[in-house]
Amino acid sequence: MLDIESLEVSYGAVRAVRGVSLGVRKGELVTLLGANGAGKSSTLMAIAGAVRATAGRVRLDGADVTGATPENMVRRGVAAVPETRDVFPDLTVAQNLQLGAFTRRRDQAGVIHDRETHFTHFPILAERQHLPAGNLSGGEQQMLVIARALMSRPSVLLLDEPSLGLAPIVVDQIFDMIGSLKDSGLTILLVEQNAAKALAVSDRAYVMRLGRIEAEGPASEIAAATELKSLYLGAEP
Amino acid sequence: MNPVQFVLDVLSLGGAYALMALGLVIVYGILRLVNFAYGELIMVSGYTMFLVSGSGFPWLVMAGCGVVMAIAAGIATDYLAFRPVRAKSVTAVLITSFAFSTLLQNAALLFISPRPRAVPLPELFSRTVEFAGVITPVRNLITIAVAVVMLGIFSWLMRSTALGIAMRAAATNFRMARMMGIPANLIISAAFAISGLLAGTVAILWIGRIGTVVPGIGLEPLLIAFIATVIGGMRSLPGAVVGGFLLALIDTSLNYTLPQDLLKFRDAFTFSLVILILLWRPEGIVRGPASGQRT
Ligand SMILES: Nc1ncnc2c1ncn2[C@@H]1O[C@H](COP(=O)(O)OP(=O)(O)O)[C@@H](O)[C@H]1O
Numbered sequence A: 001m002l003d004i005e006s007l008e009v010s011y012g013a014v015r016a017v018r019g020v021s022l023g024v025r026k027g028e029l030v031t032l033l034g035a036n037g038a039g040k041s042s043t044l045m046a047i048a049g050a051v052r053a054t055a056g057r058v059r060l061d062g063a064d065v066t067g068a069t070p071e072n073m074v075r076r077g078v079a080a081v082p083e084t085r086d087v088f089p090d091l092t093v094a095q096n097l098q099l100g101a102f103t104r105r106r107d108q109a110g111v112i113h114d115r116e117t118h119f120t121h122f123p124i125l126a127e128r129q130h131l132p133a134g135n136l137s138g139g140e141q142q143m144l145v146i147a148r149a150l151m152s153r154p155s156v157l158l159l160d161e162p163s164l165g166l167a168p169i170v171v172d173q174i175f176d177m178i179g180s181l182k183d184s185g186l187t188i189l190l191v192e193q194n195a196a197k198a199l200a201v202s203d204r205a206y207v208m209r210l211g212r213i214e215a216e217g218p219a220s221e222i223a224a225a226t227e228l229k230s231l232y233l234g235a236e237p
Numbered sequence B: 001m002n003p004v005q006f007v008l009d010v011l012s013l014g015g016a017y018a019l020m021a022l023g024l025v026i027v028y029g030i031l032r033l034v035n036f037a038y039g040e041l042i043m044v045s046g047y048t049m050f051l052v053s054g055s056g057f058p059w060l061v062m063a064g065c066g067v068v069m070a071i072a073a074g075i076a077t078d079y080l081a082f083r084p085v086r087a088k089s090v091t092a093v094l095i096t097s098f099a100f101s102t103l104l105q106n107a108a109l110l111f112i113s114p115r116p117r118a119v120p121l122p123e124l125f126s127r128t129v130e131f132a133g134v135i136t137p138v139r140n141l142i143t144i145a146v147a148v149v150m151l152g153i154f155s156w157l158m159r160s161t162a163l164g165i166a167m168r169a170a171a172t173n174f175r176m177a178r179m180m181g182i183p184a185n186l187i188i189s190a191a192f193a194i195s196g197l198l199a200g201t202v203a204i205l206w207i208g209r210i211g212t213v214v215p216g217i218g219l220e221p222l223l224i225a226f227i228a229t230v231i232g233g234m235r236s237l238p239g240a241v242v243g244g245f246l247l248a249l250i251d252t253s254l255n256y257t258l259p260q261d262l263l264k265f266r267d268a269f270t271f272s273l274v275i276l277i278l279l280w281r282p283e284g285i286v287r288g289p290a291s292g293q294r295t
């Protein structure tokens, strides 16, 4: 479904991504692991069109979408949740969700239906729908940005470190949600520092180091390969 | 000094200032760039009204032509001055917007005239009425009414329409807004069009005070809009309105209190007060949205 070939991303002299090739099949949940600074976010943002790839190809369902604008990628069914967890702080929770459905303005009935579905999954968002999103806690904001991305009814979801900086109980909720999104048939490319939890829900995984893919394989194999742990766990024990 | 007269003066001047400031800040909020060609939108509107003045159309139609041309000129600013260099550098955009401003002014000098040209105004604009015990020009009351209506429409647009909410989102975080599928070009062109609508409206009210248009007519409104947004808060739409009315309050107060021989230095007094306000609140009176990275 998503095919990345020899992707390169540079920021001035910094070569953040150096020839990354990876693929995500339809309905798959694939995790991209790697220490801080490995180039995971740059890879994801380049796929989303938010960062310009300096070389390489991005293909979606066989169509070349390299260099497409972020708005174009959303229209093509690729929604991204960056690690910066950017809610629009002055807009209400409901308006944030409404914006997520910007590409579906002609389908108001469907938009309202989807919003209600998210509200049943996240009652806290329903409760706070008229509050500015900036007032939400970190975990609530994370739920909001994921729900907001889903409002475009994407076929591929790019998630960058959704559990970053959240309390353990909220992390579990987020992973439950990712699991059920996968079960609903959504194709997901996930970037995570929480390798154990991510591998537990994933089909396959890639490990990145210094802008390159160092290893790839079924999630269970990657999880079992102790020699890889130092690569993506960084300094952690 | 009659308090009713004073309030009417502040409100009518402030209404015009607030609309000028909004027109500048709507573009600034999204692009974080001052459109130096903003004043020329007012000029374009004025000359359009001059050019259609012999047409025999009803005045409202001629005024409508002026507004439409200001909107068109606003969108043209985007296409000709901003879009080609937007991705390159901030400096490039500032220079092209300056160049576009100069180009429009010189076109007016060359093809029309450096001398003032009369703009058609309805007879109503020169009449006065008695209102709450004071005699006041009708055009001041019209200015207040138009400002109230325009601010109302603007506020409804930004709060309740998909486009307005998308524009506010783009003003806080342009990249994330694009990742919602909101097209960058649509938002920017819409901002320029709204800027043109406000400039065109201001042009009618502003030119209504003097009755003529000259090539340099846009400079003062640009300066006023700039000062109003700086004191109100460059990144806030309500701030632009607050700044506009505050600047009008300062100007009107000085008009009422300064002795005749100091009145020609009014702007020096105004700027001193503006500096004091900025020392007190360097970011302007109304803070902008919480997150605010540039694109
Ligand atoms: N906007 C940027 N400007 C300059 N350098 C950047 C930028 N974003 C990331 N980098 C650099 O690119 C490299 C990869 O970063 P990133 O993609 O964020 O990695 P990861 O998500 O794996 O932590 C790092 O060295 C980082 O410092």
Ligand SMILES: [Mg+2]
Pocket: A040, A041, A042, A083, A161
């Ligand atoms: Mg990252």
